[in-house]
Amino acid sequence: MRDGFPDFRLGTVLATSFTGTLSERHGNAVERIPTPQRLVDWLTVSGLAVDSCTTAQLDLARELRESIHAAATAAAVQDALPASAVRVINDCSVHGRAAAVLTPEGQRRWQLGSASSVEDALSVIASDAVSIIAGERDGRLALCASPTCQAAFFDTSQSRTRKWCDMNTCGNRQKKARFIASRSSGGRAGS
Numbered sequence: 001m002r003d004g005f006p007d008f009r010l011g012t013v014l015a016t017s018f019t020g021t022l023s024e025r026h027g028n029a030v031e032r033i034p035t036p037q038r039l040v041d042w043l044t045v046s047g048l049a050v051d052s053c054t055t056a057q058l059d060l061a062r063e064l065r066e067s068i069h070a071a072a073t074a075a076a077v078q079d080a081l082p083a084s085a086v087r088v089i090n091d092c093s094v095h096g097r098a099a100a101v102l103t104p105e106g107q108r109r110w111q112l113g114s115a116s117s118v119e120d121a122l123s124v125i126a127s128d129a130v131s132i133i134a135g136e137r138d139g140r141l142a143l144c145a146s147p148t149c150q151a152a153f154f155d156t157s158q159s160r161t162r163k164w165c166d167m168n169t170c171g172n173r174q175k176k177a178r179f180i181a182s183r184s185s186g187g188r189a190g191s
């Protein structure tokens, strides 16, 4: 928690880290970018620092987020991609200026357009989503096994058998639930 806001859950894949800013979509949803400033914070830790963010830009970001979530979910279960989601992703990808540049240390850095606007940052996220949903990257789109979460995540494990979007939250909760269930059934068996 920072300033009373929920922490971010950062993964290694930009697009699904972004969709993870809303978690527990099928339970008590947790909005991790509730204010424009929190989106600025998230973009900063994700290597996409912007100068400022308006309420309208936050709305646009959330629209992109839910569109990526919808398209990634459809791709994970091999359904047809929802046309409206594809349109939003493509619009965001097109309407931003960003370039990948190399640092002297040989790392990739995103250089946003001269205005460093939210739209520039969203275009990077949208194009990351395109590469994952199109199956261009080494990995598999899957849905979190937690019934209250069902987040789309990108499984890059060697066996491609990852079950949870996040081991520290969904994975742990599931393990704990199993532990409690096994203890209580063990107790009944013993009595």
Ligand SMILES: [Zn+2]
Pocket: 144, 145, 146, 149, 150, 151, 164, 165, 166, 170
């Ligand atoms: Zn999950």
